[in-house]
Amino acid sequence: MNIPRNEYPRPQMVRSEWQNLNGLWDFEFDFSQSGVVREFYNNGNFTKQILVPFCPESALSGIEFKDFIPACWYRRTFIITKEQLEGVTLLHFGAVDYECIVYVNSSEAGRHKGGYSSFNIDITAHLHEGENTLVVYAEDNQRSGKQPRGKQSPTYYSTACDYTRTTGIWQTVWLEFVPHNRIVSYKVIPDLNNAAADISVKLIGETSGMAIKVTAVYKGRDMGSASVVTDHNTAALRLNLAESHPWDAGIPNLYDITIELLSAEKNVDSVKGYFGLRSVYIKDNAIYLNNRPLFQRLVLDQGFYPEGVYTAPTDEHFIKDIALSMALGFNGARLHEKVFEERFLYHADKMGYLVWGEHANWGLDHTAPEALHYFLPEWLEIIARDFNHPSIIGWCPFNETWDIDGKKQYDETLRLVFLATKAADTTRPVIDTSGNYHVQTDIYDIHDYDQNVDSFAAKYKNLKKGEIHETFPQRQQYNGQPFFVSEYGGTWWSKDEGGWGYGESPKTEKEFITRYTKLTEALIESEGVCAFCYTQLYDVEQEQNGLYTYERGPKFSKETYEAIKTINTRKASIE
Numbered sequence: 182m183n184i185p186r187n188e189y190p191r192p193q194m195v196r197s198e199w200q201n202l203n204g205l206w207d208f209e210f211d212f213s214q215s216g217v218v219r220e221f222y223n224n225g226n227f228t229k230q231i232l233v234p235f236c237p238e239s240a241l242s243g244i245e246f247k248d249f250i251p252a253c254w255y256r257r258t259f260i261i262t263k264e265q266l267e268g269v270t271l272l273h274f275g276a277v278d279y280e281c282i283v284y285v286n287s288s289e290a291g292r293h294k295g296g297y298s299s300f301n302i303d304i305t306a307h308l309h310e311g312e313n314t315l316v317v318y319a320e321d322n323q324r325s326g327k328q329p330r331g332k333q334s335p336t337y338y339s340t341a342c343d344y345t346r347t348t349g350i351w352q353t354v355w356l357e358f359v360p361h362n363r364i365v366s367y368k369v370i371p372d373l374n375n376a377a378a379d380i381s382v383k384l385i386g387e388t389s390g391m392a393i394k395v396t397a398v399y400k401g402r403d404m405g406s407a408s409v410v411t412d413h414n415t416a417a418l419r420l421n422l423a424e425s426h427p428w429d430a431g432i433p434n435l436y437d438i439t440i441e442l443l444s445a446e447k448n449v450d451s452v453k454g455y456f457g458l459r460s461v462y463i464k465d466n467a468i469y470l471n472n473r474p475l476f477q478r479l480v481l482d483q484g485f486y487p488e489g490v491y492t493a494p495t496d497e498h499f500i501k502d503i504a505l506s507m508a509l510g511f512n513g514a515r516l517h518e519k520v521f522e523e524r525f526l527y528h529a530d531k532m533g534y535l536v537w538g539e540h541a542n543w544g545l546d547h548t549a550p551e552a553l554h555y556f557l558p559e560w561l562e563i564i565a566r567d568f569n570h571p572s573i574i575g576w577c578p579f580n581e582t583w584d585i586d587g588k589k590q591y592d593e594t595l596r597l598v599f600l601a602t603k604a605a606d607t608t609r610p611v612i613d614t615s616g617n618y619h620v621q622t623d624i625y626d627i628h629d630y631d632q633n634v635d636s637f638a639a640k641y642k643n644l645k646k647g648e649i650h651e652t653f654p655q656r657q658q659y660n661g662q663p664f665f666v667s668e669y670g671g672t673w674w675s676k677d678e679g680g681w682g683y684g685e686s687p688k689t690e691k692e693f694i695t696r697y698t699k700l701t702e703a704l705i706e707s708e709g710v711c712a713f714c715y716t717q718l719y720d721v722e723q724e725q726n727g728l729y730t731y732e733r734g735p736k737f738s739k740e741t742y743e744a745i746k747t748i749n750t751r752k753a754s755i756e
Contacts, residue, residue, distance in 0.1 A: 185241075186234055188496045190275055190353040192527040193569050194366070195453040198358040202259060202315070206233050208244065211252035214320065221254050222284035222316045231255065233354060234275065236347040239490040248337065249324075250348040255317040259356065261308050269359050270308060273301040275352020275522060277319050278491075279328050284316040295559030296321070296328065297520035297541055299352070299566050319349040323544055326585075327555050331518040331541025332483060332721075341681055344483075344722045347491040352522055360450050362386030364393075364442055369456040369569050370608055373471060376425035378456060380407075382440060384414040392443045395420050397436045404436060411442075427471050428457025428571045430512045433533035435571075457530060457571025463610055463623060466646040466663050467711045470535075470574065476705075477535060477574075477712035478749050480506050480728070481668065482514040484521050485721045487731050491519070499525045503534050505729060506718055509742060510749030513572075515615075515667060515714050518543055518580055520563050529572035538567055539577045539615070547579070547595070548588035557598055564605045576602050579614035581628065595620040615667050619657040627652045628668035630716070632684030634699035641666065642702075644709025663711040666704055671716035672696055674736060675725030682726035683716075690737055694744050701748050 184203050189195055207227035209216075216225060235242035237250060261270065272283065278296030282289060286309070291302035307313075323330040323346060334343035365383040372378060382393050393416040397404035402424070409418040426434040435455045442450040459471055467474035482502065486493055493499055499522075506514060513535025516525075520540060529536050540560055545552050560578055567573055578598050582590040599613040599621050613620050616628035629652060631637045640650040649664045651657075673682020674693055687693040704713040720727035720736075728745065730736055 185232060185494075186353050186492075186496065188524065190273070190355055191523055193454045193523070194364075196357060196359065196451075200259070200356040200358075202257065202354040202356060203233050204257075205230050207256040208237065209254045210246070210250060211254055211318070212250075214252045216252065216254055216318060217282070222282075222289075222318065223287045225254055225256065225316070227254065227256050233257075233350050234352050235489055235492050236278070236349055236351045238345050238347060239492065240488045241492070241494060247345060249346070250321060252318065252320045253349050255319075255350060256314065258312050258314050261310060261313055263310050265358050266305075266308060266310060268305075269303060269361055269363070270305050271301045271357040271359060272304045272315070273299070273353075273355045273357060274350065275299050275354070276520075277317065277350050278347050279321045280319070281349075282318045284318070286314055287316075295562065296330075296347075298559045298562035299523070300562070301357070317350065321346075321348040326544070326546035326549070328544060329541045329556065329559070330544030332485070332543065335544065339722045342724050344485055344724075345490050351491045360386075362388050362391070362442065362444075363450040364440055364452050366565070367440055367452075367454070367569075369438075371456060371458045371460070371571075373425075373427060373458055373460040376422045376458070378420045378422070378436075378458070380418055380420055380440075382411075382416040384411060384416065384442065386414075388414055388442065388449075391449065393418065394441045394443055396439045396441075397422060398438075399424060399426055399434070399436050408443075422458070426458060428459040428530075429471055429533060430475060430535055431507070431533040433531050434458070435530060454569070455530070456569055459571050461574045461609055463663055466661070466709070468574070468610065468624070468663055474711070477513055477665075477714075478511050479513045479515055479535070479537075479667075479712060479714035480509075480511045481517050481714055481717035482506070483517050483717065483721050484519045484525075485731075493522070493525075496524055499528045500532075501733060502718065503528055503532050505733060507532070507534065508746070509728065510746040511715075513537075513574070514718070515539065515577070517717075523566070526567060526570045526572055530570055534572055535574050536572050537575045537577050537612075538563070538573045539580060542579045542582070546585055547582050547590045548585050550591050550594065552591065553594045553597060556594070557601060560598065561601065561605055564602065568606060573609065575610045575612065575624070576606065577612040577615050578602060581616045582614045582618060590614075590618060592620045612665075612667075617653050617657060623662060624665050624711075625649060625659050625662040626665035626667035629666060630669065630671050630683040632672065632696065634696055634703075637669075637700055638703040641704055641707045641710060644707045646708050648709045664709050665712045665714075666710055667712070667714045668716050669704070669713060670697065670700055671726045673726050675720070677723075677725055679723065680720075680725030681723050690741055693737070694741050697745060698748050702751075705748070705751055
């Protein structure tokens with residue numbers, strides 16, 4: 182059979198020697214969570230098959246079991262050659278929700294905790310020539326309060342803005358064959374004003390005294406190179422570019438780079454990647470992109486798919502979602518309550534699409550100090566994985582940190598995560614918690630689903646720079662930051678009487694576009710608002726307030742979509 186999602190899963194760090202492990206795996210539920218004791222990794226009775234990388238709740242997996250799954254098991258075999266055993270074999274997982282143990286040939290090879298971050302395990306010591314057996318055990322408890330779950334429903338049924346759950350493997354599983362002395366990762370900090378980039382490289386093995394060489398190309402033209410001698414598994418260099426081609430909204434200029442590890446001019450290891458030359462910073466109550474204030478016209482993207490749930494059926498689905506958004510005049514999205522796959526970010530980079538990186542914090546009890554233990558390690562893995570994507574123009578670790586059972590959020594958790602994010606990435610602004618309740622933040626954002634166009638306009642239309650409308654004056658304090666209405670609209674439009682959305686649904690399509698226009702105009706014409714984010718791009722299950730259907734089909738006439746684009750791009754015409 183054809184391997185699903187067979188594209189290269191890590192486009193910013195490409196090696197030629199790899200093997201995709203997606204496809205049919207043996208599968209078994211473990212409702213009693215007794216499989217480890219019963220040694221399923223050695224002699225488990227697997228009675229089902231599942232199509233990886235789709236979660237067992239999804240139709241595409243072939244399982245489509247929608248109830249809670251406390252634990253489950255996966256098994257498959259793969260072939261290793263004698264030549265591959267001479268190097269190192271890394272086993273990569275795009276994501277496994279939530280906590281997993283990985284076994285190779287009946288021996289434990291590694292563990293990972295975190296349902297949204299990518300990870301890899303060196304399985305070399307567990308391999309032999311010929312057929313090898315891989316077994317994965319996954320536990321998932323969305324109702325524990327000890328793990329981020331995002332928009333996965335904590336009740337049996339999907340309801341309001343919580344949807345079908347995802348358990349276990351939900352992104353590509355793959356093998357990578359690498360040398361013992363090798364490049365582990367790299368980080369690019371672009372310097373737009375000087376047409377340069379500062380590049381740091383992390384290495385492993387006996388690499389001291391070797392050289393790192395970085396070569397840049399733009400549309401086939403040589404843009405320069407730089408090299409430096411390594412020092413204790415690290416290297417840092419400055420790459421001066423022959424030509425300046427900024428990456429910008431709708432202008433996806435990218436420099437291709439090759440990073441080589443050299444010993445006496447001999448290539449020991451090499452990877453291919455890319456970066457964008459752009460700057461993001463805050464000034465004068467605005468978010469500046471490439472030294473100018475850019476009004477962000479964003480839309481909320483939940484990252485759900487009817488047949489794949491958390492997992493896009495094909496790589497082309499990412500392209501389509503971005504194209505649908507851009508066709509309506511949006512220049513970016515909040516990637517909401519979910520860490521999106523690297524391939525989505527790759528296409529955002531390639532299409533000049535602005536995105537905010539966000540974690541799936543809902544489900545985590547942020548009133549407890551120990552929440553930091555469950556949240557921060559995974560969040561730092563996420564930042565490290567996605568640091569080099571020029572499309573990411575800000576981080577937002579938390580969203581709507583409501584009180585839980587009458588207990589208020591533990592402010593120090595939000596403050597520490599904010600400070601850790603700033604330490605991990607000095608190049609991007611950070612929102613501590615989108616909507617509420619702010620503790621320490623670079624940008625002050627609020628959510629407002631008021632459907633009354635007159636009262637909405639009265640709050641926002643005449644704001645001057647440095648003025649805001651405050652939604653929770655008793656719980657948070659504005660300190661002069663740029664002001665961002667990061668959720669609004671959510672206007673319910675559906676023929677499904679069992680659907681859900683915000684406020685009273687318009688009676689006609691004309692009434693819908695009138696409401697959309699007046700709500701959006703109030704934000705566009707406001708001097709005090711630096712960005713907006715409309716809820717949302719498409720319906721998700723029972724939440725019927727999308728601009729497209731869940732299947733990404735049209736909900737409105739061509740004339741209505743043209744009107745949406747006209748109002749969305751009005752701000753761009755005066756920038």
